[in-house]
Amino acid sequence: MSVTTSVEPLLAIRDLSVGLRSRSGVTPLVRGVSLDIRPGERVGLVGESGSGKSLTLLAAMGLLAGSPVEVTGGSVRLGGTELVGAPDRVLRGFRGSQIAMIYQDPMTSLDPVQRVGAQIAEGLRAHGASRRGAQERTLAVLAEVQLPDPARLARAYPHELSGGMRQRVMIAAALAGNPRLLLADEPTTALDVTIQRQILALVAGVQQARHLAVLWVTHDLGVAAQFVQRLAVMYAGRIVEVGPTAAVFASPQHPYTAALLRAVPSTSGERTALGQIPGSPPDPARLPPGCSFVPRCPQALPGCSLTDPVLEARSGEVAAACLVPVSEWRP
Amino acid sequence: MTVEDAGARPLAGRVGAGPGRGRAIALRIAARLAKAVITLVGVAVVVFIVLRLLPGNQITSSLGVNAGLLTKAQYADLEHYYGIGKPLTQQFGQWAGDLLHGNMGLSEQSGRSVASLIGAALPVTLELAIAAMLIGLVIGVGAGAVAAAAPGRLPDRGARLVALAGLGVPSFVIGSGLVALLASVFHYFPSSEGFASLRSDPWLNIQQIFWPALTLGLGIGAAILRTTRGAMLDVARRDYVRAARGRGLAPRLVVIKHVLRNALIPILTMSGIQFGYLLGGTVVVEEIFVLPGLGRLLLMSVTESDYAVAQGVTLVFALGFIVVNLLTDLLYAVVDPRLRS
Amino acid sequence: MAGLAQAGEALTAPLVEAGRPGLARRLWRQPSGRTGLIILAVMVLAGLASLAGLAPDAPDAQNPSVTLHGPSAAHLFGTDQFGRDVLSRVMAGTVLSLQTALLAVAICAVVGTLGGVAAGYFGGAVSWAVTSLADLIFAVPSVLLALAIVSGLGPGWQNTAIAVGISYTPIFIRVVRGPVLSLRQADYVKAARVLGFSRSRILFRHVLPGVSGILAVQVTLALGWAVLIEASLDFLGLGPPPPAATLGLMVSEGTNIAGIAWWSLAFPAVAVVLLVLGFTLTGDGLRDALDPGTSDS
DSSP, X not given: OOOOOSSOOSEEEEEEEXXXXXXXXXEEEEEEEEEEEOTTOEEEEEOOTTSSHHHHHHHHHTTTTTSSEEEEEXXXXXXXXXXXXXOHHHHHHHBTTTEEEEOSOTTXXXXXXXXXXXXXXXXXXXXXXXXXXXXXXXXXXXXXXXXXXXXXXXXXXXXXXXXXXXXXXXXXXXXXTOOSEEEEESTTTTSOHHHHHHHHHHHHHHHHHHTOEEEEEESOHHHHHHHOSEEEEEETTEEEEEXXXXXXXXXXXSHHHHHHHHTSOOXXXXXXXXXXXXXXXXXXXXXXSSOTTGGGOTTOOXXXXXXXXXXXXXXXXXXXXXXXXXXXXXX | OOOOOSSSSOOOTTSSOOHHHHHHHHHHHHHHXXXXXXXXXXXXXXXXXXXXXXXXXXXXXXXXXXXXXXXXXXXXXXXXXXXXSSOHHHHHHHHHHXXXXXXXXXXXXXXXBHHHHHHHHHHHHHHHHHHHHHHHHHHHHHHHHHHHHSTTSHHHHHHHHHHHHHHHXXXXXXXXXXXXXXXXXXXXXXXXXXXXXXXXXXXXXXXXXXXXXXXXXXXXXXXXXXXXXXXXXXXXXXXXHHHHHHTTOOHHHHIIIIIIHHHHHHHHHHHHHHHHHHHHHHHHHHHHHTOOSHHHHHHHHHHTTOHHHHHHHHHHHHHHXXXXXXXXXXXXXXXXXXXXX | OHHHHHHHHHHHHXXXXXXXXXXXXXXXXXXXXXXXXXXXXXXHHHHHHHHTTXXXXXXXXXXXXXXXXXXXXXXXXXXXXXXXXXXXXXXXXXXXXXXHHHHHHHHHHHHHHHHHHHHHHHOHHHHHHHHHHHHHHHHSOHHHHHHHHHHHXXXXXXXXXXXXXXXXXXXXXXXXXXXXXXXXXXXXXXXXXXXXXXXXXXXXXXXXXXXXXXXXXXXXXXXXXXXXXXXXHHHTTOSSOTTSOOHXXXXXXXXXXXXXXXXXXXXXXXXXXXXXXXXXXXXXXHHHHHOGGGOOO
8 A cells, every 4th residue: 555645646656567568578667656746745766777766757757658668557647637548649738837857868858959948948839838938938947947148048059058057958948837746867867966966956946936746766865865755765666665754764664775775875973884785686577576675685584585565554654565574674 | 077067157158159150160161171172183183193094095095096007206296295205293284274274175086175065964964963862852851751750560661662672773774674664665755856955945854854863863762761761760769859758749840840850960971972872873874864964975985085075074073072072061060050169 | 988998898799799609590580681691592593503504505605596585484584686595694694793793892891991990090190091092082983983994994894893892992991990990999909008919919809800790791781782883884885895794784785675575674684683682681681680779670
């Protein structure tokens, strides 16, 4: 059972499954993911590469069409409308105006042969804005992301801008349509550390000002800790733990989360060795029986390989998918 | 990677137009022109040397067997006339000098000036080349875009099959087949009445140009089809195309504004390459369809050892090739803003 | 640095792939490769049969009593205006085309690869000289170049081969130079130099194998192109003169009598097309088999 509350969720992902269709069958990449995002809430989705977190975002936007990866089951509801299986016409109406996405690599996410301002404006015009209206809106949103001289910058090409500026442009493009939900696919991963903090601060400011809901995907727990209110941890296509950030950090209920936290360098003064998680994530085509974390889990019991644990409420508002209660964990 | 500063500093002068950019563009054009001139001179030298190195000389070629009947004095006179005994550099200098004055020498066979022969033949080949290139581009980009729109389906497989035929069947086979077909099955002989210029009889001219242009255009179209299809499929997978869809753009708009626009770069490259093959193709096609163009002129001059004409036509062809390369280079800068700074 | 190592890996992948016994099988599995190989096998067999004297008739054996007969049991491809068996002539023409193409590609592959490797590996003045020469040859359209060479050296299949070979050399230079240039920067080549390996050893044991895959594809495509140009030159009358049985000449003569004897034009034309297609398809298949990432399909 997923963690839901009384406030009507803005985005309700229920049992979403995404798979890679090939000649030998369907390889599951996202397996039964359920997650709610309430209006104005900041939710983080954390996991290693290949855990399926980016695919979850793309599936929500319906951007998997035309690739060999496709949604194989489940539902994604935005406000009351079902997005999975909806015709492109319907999805187009939502993209940019209700739900917008920013991507990891700002260089490849912007068309190199078009001016930056035009790329922002075309989204607005696709939603019915006039040429003048789109232009004004573009300049306004470029100013909102703290880019200097918006009029001149709008006429620039992507290769003329620095990485940080390109990322701000991408955020501006996402905000231009005044969406209610922002999906962020590791937007700071490809940037320098100093720029990362600036972008994070920018998104935080924008989120506050607009009361925007944000689903932030990252593999960096540190970034998650700074920004999100609620944290979901993904492993091998499943959510294995979810709950308020502070609670999850203070007392992780899943061995994987605990291992991730141990791997984050601590500035608290204790000089302990950085924990490493031995092994590597499983091949989605060859998942071990039962819980997929068993091969790398320090707490694994024989029973863990028999059944795949379901996400269950634990203490407080934290839910975890593990058969071994924390009290029985070996040190 | 430098430590970037994404907002505090005002924009550096890179962005936007300004007097600096105009000068940069002018410099680029000048550099390209200089390279083109050097290549042209190089080609001229190569052509000159190759033709001089070939066995036989102007005397034996124009008199044939009768050259043996010349007395020593007569031979010496002719040698002097043709400048045969002089050192090569002097001969080249003389020829180059004449060339710059617009004097390309006289044709052995007809006695007319080479310049006038070329002047008469050039418009024909020009018309043929342009028509062939247009047909090739229309077929290539059109069919390529259709194929890329639904990869793996029937229009795509059909288009790729046709492309294979266009690439694999030599233009002389297509041309011969067409002529045979038109003549024996349809009893259609547009070339029988002698060539009509565009001005004197437009309809006949179009008929006479269309079939050879189609022959060449099929080969060009096949190559451009493959390039267009590949490029569009490749670009469609890129992140920025997905991002454009993510902003709510309709699929058709995405294809036109983003996919096609970015695919133009490799299409432009292939078009330039095809033009190179086109020049050689005119020789064959003008022969088959009996068009009085430069290709046919070259073929005749080479088989009849009319050196002056052969030199002149080869130079004109090389010039055309170089000019087209230059234009393609400049077009790149128009299509791809990254190449402008 | 990591990027360069990866690039070196990627470039030598064709060698690793080529070494794997599965290459032939993968080529076979590609529809284009399979079709190309089958076509080539048929044509080569026909050519070999002609060389072995197994053709129904001698290519220039004239039989005045059976001129311009259509395809029949005695003459599968019919006879031409001199009563010569078209099938035998097509088989002989295939032999001529194949040997000309092989000689031509041998010339341009050897010269072009040496030039490309030299330009890519030594860089600087050597590279400039080689590429300038290549650009010059490239600036003169190939048929023109071939025209000049053949008309100067005289008709004969060897001269045609030389002409075709020279005009394709720039392409080999270009194709080989690029990867060699990149490989030169590859970590393992730098390591070899630091370790003191001689230049030639590095060239032969490390750099050359890296371009072998690209070379294989290019050689195959060049063979197809060579057949095409050779046939065009023969068609224009610049190859071996009649009564030689070249496919190009047969197409040329066949066009004149196509109205009354379609087989004189059709069969030699089909033979040329099959040869060119066979090489082109095989080359495409090779390219896909070596690096599926760039597949057309």
